[in-house]
Amino acid sequence: MNPLEEALKIREEIIAWRRDFHMHPEVGYEEERTSQIVEEHLKEWGYRIKRIGTGVLADIGKGKKTIALRADMDALP
Secondary structure (H helix, E strand, C coil), X not given: CCHHHHHHHCHHHHHHHHHHHHHXXXXXXXXXXXXXXXXXXXXXXXXXXXXXXXXXXXXXXXXXXXXXXXXXXXXXX
């Protein structure tokens, strides 16, 4: 799987998510709606999810190698 190719397949959907998140900003530790949407999509794509407050930890696979990505979901005050 090539992540760039996969993202390009759903480009318009990704743009719609970004616009939606910007229309419904949530400040730090109050991102209930945003984290719920992120969790739902990650589950759709086969990730195992663990919620940590309003944070979302997702993992997939069982290999020895790991890639970690971190992203902020909160709006600036």
